[in-house]
Amino acid sequence: xxxxxxxxxxxxxxxxxxxxxxxxxxxxxxxxxxxxxxxxxxxxxxxxxxxxxxxxxxxxxxxxxxxxxxxxxxxxxxxxxxxxxxxxxxxxxxxxxxxxxxxxxxxxxxxxxxxxxxxxxxxxxxxxxxxxxxxxxxxxxxxxxxxxxxxxxxxxxxxxxxxxxxxxxxxxxxxxxxxxxxxxxxxxxxxxxxxxxxxxxxxxxxxxxxxxxxxxxxxxxxxxxxxxxxxxxxxxxxxxxxxxxxxxxxxxxxxxxxxxxxxxxxxxxxxxxxxxxxxxxxxxxxxxxxxxxxxxxxxxxxxxxxxxxxxxxxxxxxxxxxxxxxxxxxxxxxxxxxxxxxxxxxxxxxxxxxxxxxxxxxxxxxxxxxxxxxxxxxxxxxxxxxxxxxxxxxxxxxxxxxxxxxxxxxxxxxxx
Ligand code: PMP
Numbered sequence: 001x002x003x004x005x006x007x008x009x010x011x012x013x014x015x016x017x018x019x020x021x022x023x024x025x026x027x028x029x030x031x032x033x034x035x036x037x038x039x040x041x042x043x044x045x046x047x048x049x050x051x052x053x054x055x056x057x058x059x060x061x062x063x064x065x066x067x068x069x070x071x072x073x074x075x076x077x078x079x080x081x082x083x084x085x086x087x088x089x090x091x092x093x094x095x096x097x098x099x100x101x102x103x104x105x106x107x108x109x110x111x112x113x114x115x116x117x118x119x120x121x122x123x124x125x126x127x128x129x130x131x132x133x134x135x136x137x138x139x140x141x142x143x144x145x146x147x148x149x150x151x152x153x154x155x156x157x158x159x160x161x162x163x164x165x166x167x168x169x170x171x172x173x174x175x176x177x178x179x180x181x182x183x184x185x186x187x188x189x190x191x192x193x194x195x196x197x198x199x200x201x202x203x204x205x206x207x208x209x210x211x212x213x214x215x216x217x218x219x220x221x222x223x224x225x226x227x228x229x230x231x232x233x234x235x236x237x238x239x240x241x242x243x244x245x246x247x248x249x250x251x252x253x254x255x256x257x258x259x260x261x262x263x264x265x266x267x268x269x270x271x272x273x274x275x276x277x278x279x280x281x282x283x284x285x286x287x288x289x290x291x292x293x294x295x296x297x298x299x300x301x302x303x304x305x306x307x308x309x310x311x312x313x314x315x316x317x318x319x320x321x322x323x324x325x326x327x328x329x330x331x332x333x334x335x336x337x338x339x340x341x342x343x344x345x346x347x348x349x350x351x352x353x354x355x356x357x358x359x360x361x362x363x364x365x366x367x368x369x370x371x372x373x374x375x376x377x378x379x380x381x382x383x384x385x386x387x388x389x390x391x392x393x394x395x396x397x398x399x400x401x402x403x404x405x406x407x408x409x410x411x412x413x414x415x416x
Contacts, residue, residue: 009311010304016394018044018300026364033365033399038183038211038343038372038390040233043297047236050296054289061285063262077288080295081278087298088228088245089219095251097244097281098291102210103133105229105244106177108281109206110137112254113227114175117204120146123173125203127152127160127189128380129182132373134208138177152178154380158185158334165197173203180212184374184386185334186317186343188212192223199224204250210234214392215313215341217306220245232290237297241290244281251277258283301393309393313342316391320344320400327407329416333381342391345372348407350416353385359413360406367403 016022019042026032034042054076060069062077078093085093099105114137118124124138128151142149150173152165160178176198180191191212195205206227212218213228214235220228227250232241256263256274260283265273274280301309317340324332329349334340348356357369368388371378378384389403410416 009308009315012312012394012396015304016396018046019394020045020048022394026361026366030362030364033363033402035389035391035395035399035403036366036368037214037234037392037395038388039368040239041214041236041392042394043236043238043293044300046300047238047293047296051238051289051293054292059289062288063279073288076292077286080291083295083298084243087302088213089221090245091221091248094277095220095245095248097246097251097278098286099229099242099244099281100240100287101231101233101242102131102208102229103242105227105242106133106206106208107137108244108257109227109229109246110141112257112281113204113250114138114141115145116254118145118147118174121148122175123148123150123168123171125150125152125165125168125171125173125176125178125198127178128154129158129160129185129187129374129377130177130179131183131208131210132375133210134177134179134206135376138175154185154377158182158187159339160187160189160194162190162193165194169197169201169203172201173198175206176203177206177208179208179210180218181209181215181341181343182334182374182377183211183343184345184372184377184388186340186345187334188216188339188341191225195223195225211341211343214301215306216310226250232294232297235294235297236300237294238287238290241287241294243294246277248277251281256280256283260284262286304393312393313391313395316395316397316400317342317344319397320389320391320403323400323404324407327404327411329411330407333386342395343388344390345386345388347383347386348410348416351410351414353387355414356387356407356410359410360403363402363406363409365403365406 058072060073062074082093085096153161204226209230213230226247228245233239263283332346353369
């Protein structure tokens with residue numbers, strides 16, 4: 001083995017003890033090797049306990065009650081918002097809107113800002129590496145409003161072609177919507193530059209941060225982004241809770257998304273006055289326990305420090321790429337490592353991605369196989385499916401070794 005084992009920047013064994021699921025065996029005698037955090041992360045007991053505590057001690061509906069539990073629940077929910085705003089470097093908690101997930105956050109922008117600001121013939125710039133969540137909402141709008149969708153192409157190395165982006169900007173787009181980190185290639189896009197270039201031509205920016213906020217320190221004011229979306233479940237938080245961050249002036253100027261309770265100030269039989277932000281965008285009873293759980297997840301990540309998590313994942317991915325590329329017949333997508341987060345998607349010559357995944361599962365190794373909700377990107381690379389191994393704060397170097405050993409087993413089985 002030629003690869004060198006790097007030093008770890010914090011005690012991963014201690015971190016792993018916080019995640020009860022990591023101690024389980026997939027089958028008797030087969031411990032879990034969880035390499036699917038890009039799809040969803042595991043949850044530490046601090047998050048599980050925060051949610052349990054809320055339901056055991058303070059559960060009530062928020063904003064409307066005057067009894068003790070309602071006040072406690074409201075305070076905890078709003079504290080969660082403030083903690084998340086602080087984590088993102090937002091000017092005010094009012095810029096943090098709770099949604100179900102990244103997908104809903106992007107749809108919210110499309111259906112509110114998009115419907116009021118995009119008109120026939122307007123140009124929207126996306127990229128070829130988008131998750132379906134940041135493609136389909138714009139396609140739906142483009143069909144209805146006759147918009148022109150343009151795409152920044154992806155180079156063979158898995159990077160965005162920024163020269164082409166510069167050329168596309170001459171079309172004076174109204175919106176540039178792009179992913180911060182690709183969930184397939186692992187590419188970390190230069191978001192700050194892309195946003196600055198968009199603003200220079202007067203475009204609004206929408207950042208899909210589903211794969212960046214869980215792994216990096218992301219500061220919305222430093223990025224100067226207009227809208228940013230991410231999901232709680234990919235960052236040690238519960239499912240069913242996501243965030244839309246928005247520039248205050250824009251959030252205040254656009255119409256509500258869903259109609260119902262809480263998003264109104266006053267209602268008459270034939271009219272309503274919308275509430276202030278953020279409530280204007282949170283119709284109905286929200287995911288209260290989940291928001292509190294997400295806040296606990298943020299505190300958990302901050303306690304380790306985002307910088308340490310980033311450094312840890314960087315070491316793992318460097319090691320993983322070295323080891324994976326030793327394997328004859330493997331092709332890893334999205335080089336070079338310097339621009340990559342903890343994601344390695346690959347194909348193994350002569351073996352379908354689903355078969356690779358199924359055989360690895362026998363050894364307790366959880367990877368994902370398929371198009372990872374990025375069909376156009378897979379079409380571009382002319383592969384129907386890839387195998388994706390993804391790493392997070394709790395993964396260890398020896399799990400990379402187990403993955404590599406597992407892939408050799410697949411090769412033996414399929415004589416590839
Ligand atoms: N964008 C990216 C880059 C993603 O990786 C994902 C999740 N795979 C999403 C959007 C959608 O996230 P969710 O399913 O939580 O809405």
